[in-house]
Structure formats: structure tokens, C-alpha cells
Amino acid sequence: MSRPSNATGGRFSHWLVRMLRRLLLLVLAFVAGAVAMHVGMHGGDAQHMQMLEAQVAALQAERLQAQADRAADQSRAAIDSGTLRSLQEKTAELQEALGQTQDQLAFYEQLIPPGPAGSVAIRAFEIAAEGEFLSYRVLLTRNARPDAAEFKGRLRFVAHGMQDGKPVKMVLLPPGAPDSAAPAAHADPLALDFRQFQRSTGLLQAVPGQSIDTVQLEILEGDTVRAAQEAPVAQNGTQP
Known part of the structure; x- marks a missing residue:
């Protein structure tokens, strides 16, 4: 039951990363234009420049966090895949053991002598x-x-x-x-x-x-x- 949830989470993470990238490009373009305009109009306003730089740094941090979330989703998917393979191998082993037991039971049932029930x-x-x-x-x-x-x-x-x-x-x-x-x-x-x-x-x-x-x-x-x-x-x- 965990695999569909992981797959849905993985697709959502991929979509979120793409949207964040597009948003980041738009913001960076806007910031660059705003900075150029602001520098041209207010060449000496260093405080406003620092605020804009802080906004750019925050957006970069959000981008890095989105990438980390995506990597975590991929890691969980890999773990779930390994667990599934392990369960499949264990099921195959149990099925083989069951077949051997059924063969032994059939062999011993052939040894049961004819005669009155319970003899x-x-x-x-x-x-x-x-x-x-x-x-x-x-x-x-x-x-x-x-x-x-x-x-x-x-x-x-x-x-x-x-x-x-x-x-x-x-x-x-x-x-x-x-x-x-x-x-x-x-x-x-x-x-x-x-x-x-x-x-x-x-x-x-x-x-x-x-x-x-x-x-x-x-x-x-x-x-x-x-x-x-x-x-x-x-x-x-x-x-x-």
C-alpha cells in the first residue's frame, strides 16, 4: 500500500520543483530589472540593495530545499522497491517449501494401508x-x-x-x-x-x-x- 503513495509524492515533488524553477527565473528577471532601475534612479541606496539580495538568497534556499525533498522521495522509493523484492523472494521460498511439503504428504498418503477406518x-x-x-x-x-x-x-x-x-x-x-x-x-x-x-x-x-x-x-x-x-x-x- 506504500508504493502508490510514494509514487504520488514523487510526481508532486517533480511538479513542485519545475514550478519553483520557473518562479525563480521570473523572480530573478524581475529582481535584475528592479535592481537596474533602482540603481539608475537611486544609485546610492545600499540598504534597498541588501534587501533585494536577501530575497534572492531566500529564493535560492527554497530551491535547494525543493531539491532535497526530491532526493528524499527518490530514496524512499528505492527503499520500498528493495523491500518489495525481498518480500517477493521470501514468498517464492515459502511457495517452494509448501510444494515440497505437499509432495511429502502425498507420498505418505500413498502409504496409508487399505482397511477399516482408523486401522x-x-x-x-x-x-x-x-x-x-x-x-x-x-x-x-x-x-x-x-x-x-x-x-x-x-x-x-x-x-x-x-x-x-x-x-x-x-x-x-x-x-x-x-x-x-x-x-x-x-x-x-x-x-x-x-x-x-x-x-x-x-x-x-x-x-x-x-x-x-x-x-x-x-x-x-x-x-x-x-x-x-x-x-x-x-x-x-x-x-x-
Whole structure:
């Protein structure tokens, strides 16, 4: 909205400068004639000459002020032009980012599995041994509209292996998590809260002396298992 105002102000300043120039020429011609006449008629009137010189100096000062105003208008116009270019570049960047986000959303929407509305599927599950820990990567999708209510649940990892020569099965937890109960929902690294897809990564605490062969991932909603998938444990960072 500032550009039209600046343009109007610039045109007015140009018109004002032209008018002042014409006025100055007329005044100077008049003053010169008056001075010549006055000198001829009153050759010794120095005081009146000084008054006329002061008037000429005032007109010159007004001319300089008009030129300064014109330069200021041009400077403001240049600043506004630079601001407009900056906004146009920022808009182009945002438009490009929006396009990339829409492409990603379209890609993930293609991953949404067919099935009943609200159903959850495990699209990818990998788990690998890393010293005394197990690292996991999970990608979940859900058959739901973008405006559907969020799915709220939790990941559960059940290890199958051997300990003291006997088969064992136990629930794996993140490092530092209590053994008896799950952490509070707001601090639970295994909590789920999503509409259409969610990617989760993290670490699980391995059990000393237990050899884990496979881990079963279960998606819980309350106490109900909504989806499950088993994966072998990769060793030394190799993929299963």
C-alpha cells in the first residue's frame, strides 16, 4: 500500500520543483530589472540593495530545499522497491517449501494401508544390537483422514531369546524406564500420538546374559494390541 503513495509524492515533488524553477527565473528577471532601475534612479541606496539580495538568497534556499525533498522521495522509493523484492523472494521460498511439503504428504498418503477406518499398520520395523542396547526404527501408518482424531497408544517391544540355556520372553524398555510400570504419558518415549503416520526411533535396554534372537513390536491402544510385527535382531549395525 506504500508504493502508490510514494509514487504520488514523487510526481508532486517533480511538479513542485519545475514550478519553483520557473518562479525563480521570473523572480530573478524581475529582481535584475528592479535592481537596474533602482540603481539608475537611486544609485546610492545600499540598504534597498541588501534587501533585494536577501530575497534572492531566500529564493535560492527554497530551491535547494525543493531539491532535497526530491532526493528524499527518490530514496524512499528505492527503499520500498528493495523491500518489495525481498518480500517477493521470501514468498517464492515459502511457495517452494509448501510444494515440497505437499509432495511429502502425498507420498505418505500413498502409504496409508487399505482397511477399516482408523486401522493401524506397521510399515517398517528394524532393530539392531548396539553394545548393551538395542536400537529400533519404526514407521507406522493409519487409515484415517487428515482431520480425524489422533490415535493415542504405545509401542511395546517383546524380546524372544535364550538365557541360561532356556528360552525366555520379556518386555524391553528404554534406558532408565521403571520395570514395573510405564512412564507417565507426557514423558513416555514409547507413546504414540498421530493421525496418519508416525516415525519412531530410539534405544532399548538389553538384558545382561540374555541372547535375543527376535523382537516383536506391538502397537497398543490401551491394553488392546492393534498391530504386531516380529523382526530379527541385526548384529554390529547390519540390517536384518
